[in-house]
Amino acid sequence: MIKDVEITNFQCHKHSLLEFSEGVNVIVGPSDEGKSAVIRAIRWGIQNDPSGIAFRSYFAKKDELTSVAISTDDERWVVRERDETVNRYKLWNIKDPLEAFGQGPVKEVLDTFNLSTFAIQGQHEQYFLLQSSPGEVSRVLNELTGLGVSDDLLKKIGSILYKARDGISNADEMIERLKGEIKEYFYLDALEVDLGKLEKALKERELARQERRGILDLTNQIGQVNAQIEEWDSWLEIEPEAKGLIDEVQGVEVLMRERALLQTAISKIEFVNEEIKALDEEADDHQKALALQKEMREIFHLRQDYRQLKDAIERLDNFDGEIGGLDSQIKIMKEEKDKYGIICQNCGARLEL
Known part of the structure; x- marks a missing residue:
């Protein structure tokens, strides 16, 4: 205290x-x-x-x-x-x-x-408990003696029971209401079966659409391949002529190399002719004449070679025009070859020229 x-x-x-x-x-x-x-x-x-x-x-x-x-x-x-x-x-x-x-x-x-x-x-x-209501006096005494805990516990239990009963009543009402609502949906079982059939039909329809798209894609690819085959067939028709032109071009290249060699020989012959002229002017005695005779024979043979070389050069000059035409044709064929390619008829592989 x-x-x-x-x-x-x-x-x-x-x-x-x-x-x-x-x-x-x-x-x-x-x-x-x-x-x-x-x-x-x-x-x-x-x-x-x-x-x-x-x-x-x-x-x-x-x-x-x-x-x-x-x-x-x-x-x-x-x-x-x-x-x-x-x-x-x-x-x-x-x-x-x-x-x-x-x-x-x-x-x-x-x-x-x-x-x-x-x-x-x-x-x-107010005086303690003397002017209080009976309920207040009871509350205070219960609190002092510990009985207030029991009162509170009983109140809480009563509240819980009331809420539980009220919840059970509401649940019963809801159950009855839901039973009535369930009766309104008696057709759901049959509807579920129909929905299963519909889902199956939709899946089959989607598979058919996918197959159709695949067939259309394959058809487009076949059309593209056919167009390429037609282009390759056009090229195969001119392939023999192209090979002949290529062989001629290779032969022309050989002739061009021979032409260069002949031009070198002609230059040497012209140089020898100049020396012969000089020797003609200096030939005074018999020995020189004999030597000149021998050289003349050689010159004669060289002149014959010269004429042959000259004829060959003229032929080579004639080939220049043909080579120009062949170059144009080869250029056109190369462009077509680059565009279409060449397909081997045996294995289907693309050939490079």
């Missing part, structure tokens, strides 16, 4: 110390002498009520705190302190002051005293 209360700068109390005895303690005295302020101070210290600082004494100095210190007969104590900036609790079993506790009762303080709200009464409050 509370042993004593020390009040400082709380309403009209500059500094007051009250010591309590065992049992019920009654504070008496003239009006306006601070009896109610004692009750307010105890409630403020234990229940943190009222809030604010309106209860702070007007005569308190700026550096003085408003405080209420309450101790019990088992050496537990609580100090409540307040001013413009300070707002805290000091407890017997906590080292540091409590400052961040908000409004309303503080659990650590309530646990220290373990007092009910009706353990402290003011002079203008």
